[in-house]
Amino acid sequence: xxxLTVRRDTPGARRKRTHRGGAGSRIWDATPLTKxxxxxxxxxxxxxxxxxxxxxxRTNSDAVDIPPPxxxxxxxxxxxxxxxxxxxxxxxxxxxxSAIVAVSVTVSVVIISTMAGFAFSRxxxxxxxxxxxxxxxxxxxxxxxxxxxxxYRLMVELEWTGQLKAVILPYLLNAFGxxxxxxxxxxxxxxxxxxxxxxxxASTLRIWWNIVLPAVRPGMAVLGINTFMITWNDFMWxxxxxxxxxxxxxAIRNLNAQHSTDYVMIFTGTTLSVLPLIVVFLVxxxxxxxxxxxxxxxx
Amino acid sequence: xxLHTEYSGPxxxxxxxxxxxxxxxxxxxxxxxxxxxxFLSWLDLKAAPYLLVSPxxxxxxxFGLFPLGFTLWYSLFDYELTGEQEWVGLGNYxxxxxxxQFWKVVVNxxxxxxxxxxxxxxxxxxxxNALNKRFRGQLFVRMGVLLPLVTSVVAVAVxxxxxxxxxxxxxxxxxxxxGIDPIDWKAERLxxxxxxxxxxxxxxxxYNAIIFLAGMQTIPRDLYEAAEIDGASxxxxxxxxxxxxxxxxxxxxxxxxxxxxxxxxAEPMMFYGGRIQGGSDNQFQTVAMFIVEKAFSNFQYGYAxxxxxxxxxxxLIGSAINFMLIRxxxxxx
Numbered sequence: 001x002x003x004l005t006v007r008r009d010t011p012g013a014r015r016k017r018t019h020r021g022g023a024g025s026r027i028w029d030a031t032p033l034t035k036x037x038x039x040x041x042x043x044x045x046x047x048x049x050x051x052x053x054x055x056x057x058r059t060n061s062d063a064v065d066i067p068p069p070x071x072x073x074x075x076x077x078x079x080x081x082x083x084x085x086x087x088x089x090x091x092x093x094x095x096x097x098s099a100i101v102a103v104s105v106t107v108s109v110v111i112i113s114t115m116a117g118f119a120f121s122r123x124x125x126x127x128x129x130x131x132x133x134x135x136x137x138x139x140x141x142x143x144x145x146x147x148x149x150x151x152y153r154l155m156v157e158l159e160w161t162g163q164l165k166a167v168i169l170p171y172l173l174n175a176f177g178x179x180x181x182x183x184x185x186x187x188x189x190x191x192x193x194x195x196x197x198x199x200x201x202a203s204t205l206r207i208w209w210n211i212v213l214p215a216v217r218p219g220m221a222v223l224g225i226n227t228f229m230i231t232w233n234d235f236m237w238x239x240x241x242x243x244x245x246x247x248x249x250x251a252i253r254n255l256n257a258q259h260s261t262d263y264v265m266i267f268t269g270t271t272l273s274v275l276p277l278i279v280v281f282l283v284x285x286x287x288x289x290x291x292x293x294x295x296x297x298x299x
Numbered sequence: 300x301x302l303h304t305e306y307s308g309p310x311x312x313x314x315x316x317x318x319x320x321x322x323x324x325x326x327x328x329x330x331x332x333x334x335x336x337x338f339l340s341w342l343d344l345k346a347a348p349y350l351l352v353s354p355x356x357x358x359x360x361x362f363g364l365f366p367l368g369f370t371l372w373y374s375l376f377d378y379e380l381t382g383e384q385e386w387v388g389l390g391n392y393x394x395x396x397x398x399x400q401f402w403k404v405v406v407n408x409x410x411x412x413x414x415x416x417x418x419x420x421x422x423x424x425x426x427x428n429a430l431n432k433r434f435r436g437q438l439f440v441r442m443g444v445l446l447p448l449v450t451s452v453v454a455v456a457v458x459x460x461x462x463x464x465x466x467x468x469x470x471x472x473x474x475x476x477x478g479i480d481p482i483d484w485k486a487e488r489l490x491x492x493x494x495x496x497x498x499x500x501x502x503x504x505x506y507n508a509i510i511f512l513a514g515m516q517t518i519p520r521d522l523y524e525a526a527e528i529d530g531a532s533x534x535x536x537x538x539x540x541x542x543x544x545x546x547x548x549x550x551x552x553x554x555x556x557x558x559x560x561x562x563x564x565a566e567p568m569m570f571y572g573g574r575i576q577g578g579s580d581n582q583f584q585t586v587a588m589f590i591v592e593k594a595f596s597n598f599q600y601g602y603a604x605x606x607x608x609x610x611x612x613x614x615l616i617g618s619a620i621n622f623m624l625i626r627x628x629x630x631x632x
Binding site: 249 | 347349350351356359361362365426432440441442445448457461472501516527558594595600610614618
């Protein structure tokens, strides 16, 4: 906890630094070598995605051509139709299911974490230290992998297998979210502000709603984007518990298992599954990166 | 922060007021009897915090404590396909320790963890160092670096598996240009480990670089300027200033990578066409895949649960070792 308090004032310090220019800071200019390295990194980062789209827009004979094709073809539209209409893959179901799961988990995790984060950072109550420690410890435990057998049997008992709530509910447990929002609230909501509102007669829940929520909105956005991506990408648990009612990741796996040589079909499905995330990323890139970096320094 | 100014008025009044406990007069229109109201506000003060943390801990009990506890409980039983269960004590654990497949998947997991993580973190540090320089189009470059993260694990695995195809994969084609014979990436352990590790690295290097970059930006630049005046080389500055000052961030990233690396699942599974065995002879099956295979293909719930606890033990030991290693690196300044 002490390291966290020390770091709280660093954004200010950083801002000051960027204002300082002058000859002394020329050591910070990127050398040509650095620029080449960065350009190379971007090419490596983008290439598999680009190539995925190339194959998705071509035919199966192109996909196994030597040398491999490097430019997109004109078959993307018909490939998409073919994927969406494939009865085995249930691709549309997968996309819809993933959207429902990811949105429900994201909204709930953000609310739950914001509530708990407020309590841990700005309210005094008996046992708060022990409870916060419990949160921190669970961050170290991969519960989804470790507890997979009892969780599955629980879902069987409840007759929830194949239903989306079997995937949504376990993922509402998110220790990182509580931790992040505790840090964020501590930094964004001054303690005096809460005290002042209390003196004015505001109840705790009212303070949470009217003062804390507006102030921690950036933190909520970071946590929300993070949670959305993790949930959208989750694979192991939906694969186990959602037989016959896949999320999009499981749908791709099914495509892969059933049409193992129909590369175009698999790649088109993969493209469709990645597209929503890339669109979100292109629109909110600045916020995602800003939030990621802020969260990293605070964590 | 605008809130602060907005509330500074009442706040200032409150500070100057003599007694905080006295109910402010403006609330008197609520006309509740003083005692009941005081009780309510006492209740609010005492109970509301628990109300706020209760959703999390309710979930924690059901989806955290319950599965962990029951995994331990299950691991002490032998489950038959018929649904019968028999108490075997630590039998599952001793059986696991004598199981060749288990040791194989442990070695696979550790090997892929090391092959993936060590170069990845070094690359991420170099990349972060480059990103920390001044150049145009910063946002664009950072987004480019982070792009792999927003693809899905399964998508990455599908694309890379095709790239690593034996007969018409692009990697073998490229190697062929240099006169290297095609490699059957899935057939042998080492090539398979390398292939899976590159999937992990492609996805996570940029992310870790951005995290390191965030840490680097909190290091006071005066340190570098002073070192520059003293004539320290760039390499020396990196190892003597950046690395020690970055220690908390490195610990964060390494612990994260340890958990992620030791629970690796989707990439090796998709590399074998979405099947759980991880190769014809389990060449690249991981512990997480082993657990799922035992539990959901063989219905050996007890055996799988014991493996889950051993995996947890691996994570704890791995985290502890990494933590101590990094502390030593930082202490060398």
